[in-house]
Amino acid sequence: MKKIIFRKLLADCLMFSFITLFGISSIIWVFQAVNFLDIIIEDGRNYNVYIYYTVLNFPKIISKVLPFCIFFGFSYVFIRYELKNELIIYWNHGVEKISIINFFVSISFVILFVQVVLMAIIAPKSEEIARNLLRSSNVDYFEGLIKPRKFNDNVKNLTIYAEDKNSKNEFINIYIKKKTETNFQITFAKKGIFEKKGNDKVLVLYDGQNLTNNNGNITNFSFSKSDFGLGDMESHLVVHKKIKEQSTLILIECGISLYFNQDKNILNCNTNKPRETYKELFERLVVPLYLPLLILISSLNLLITKEYIHYLKLRFSTFVFGIFTIVISESSIGLIENLFWKNVIFILLPIIIFLVIYITVFYKFKLNLLFNR
Secondary structure, rough: OOHHHHHHHHHHHHHHHHHHHHHHHHHHHHHHHOOOOOHHHHHOOHHHHHHHHHHOOOOHHHHHHHHHHHHHHHHHHHHHHHOOOOOHHHHOOOOOOOHHHHHHHHHHHHHHHHHHHHHHHHHHHHHHHHHHHHOOOOOHHHHHHHHEOEEEOOOOOOOEEEEEEEOOOOOOEEEEEEEEOEEEEEEEEEEEEEEEEEEEEEEEEEEEEEEEOOOOOOEEEEEEEEEEEOOOEEEOOOOOOOOOOOOOOHHHHHHHHHHOOOOOOOOOOOOOHHHHHHHHHHHHHHHHHHHHHHHHHHHHHHHHHOOOOOOOHHHHHHHHHHHHHHHHHHHHHHHOEEEEEEHHHHHHHHHHHHHHHHHEEEEEOOOOOOOOH
């Protein structure tokens, strides 16, 4: 009977938490997707790249929102059960409050494992795939590269400017500068329009001049019509992996080599800035340790009955304590230092707080049972 009761309470907590998680994550994802429109408008990427890129950023959003949703969802269900007098069923069946807390503490470690997998494996991998998608994709939406009265240099080694754009989608008074390491080409044209010729997109220029510097030899010629190909253009993107895209195993190996001052050639292992590596490892492996603590704090609502004089104050204090814990978990990332031993206190902090609260609650029940005999 107790197992059925526990499963029902757990199912309600998880269901409400997941609904909250999906709702908040979707809202953040929509706002983020709007910001990612720059990939299309500014950088000239096609819509398939935009869709895949935005979807691949969803796991990262979930991993960030999950702690708050779990805490809020569990707290809400516990409070709702108390207000509807549903917890009396548990007490009438001989269920002790400490046994429910122990049950949810054990469940918290399962959720902790899921969060670690999400933050240490799934989110970095999806971010790596998203960045690789941008690196390997071509500049396809060329119309977005030219904006009237605005210089655009999103394409590598290319600067484009147009004075205006008429109702026929023709650009007026175009300036284009294309350069390499030693050479450059400057083109002026009174009018230009995009046309598709075969599989390539071409900017057709009318009534202009072309100035070319080839190894110090400058040539200049006029033209009535000229095609300016854009099929081989590349955008300005960071080609090397960022630290957030690195696998957790590589970062752990890097952290070990930094701690023991080993000279290893590890990708993105910057011996001059170990703090960045420690921060990333802390975010992936230590911040999830706050999840059992948050579930324990939310379980404290089971100890507060509505018959208490300061019922609302206790509820509010518990909620504020949980929010403060979330703030501490996120803000402590910025306090990580270059020396590993100085970060030990931040690593142990969630474990220490968890043990203090749990031991206090455990011995409170033991004393109550002793005096009630």
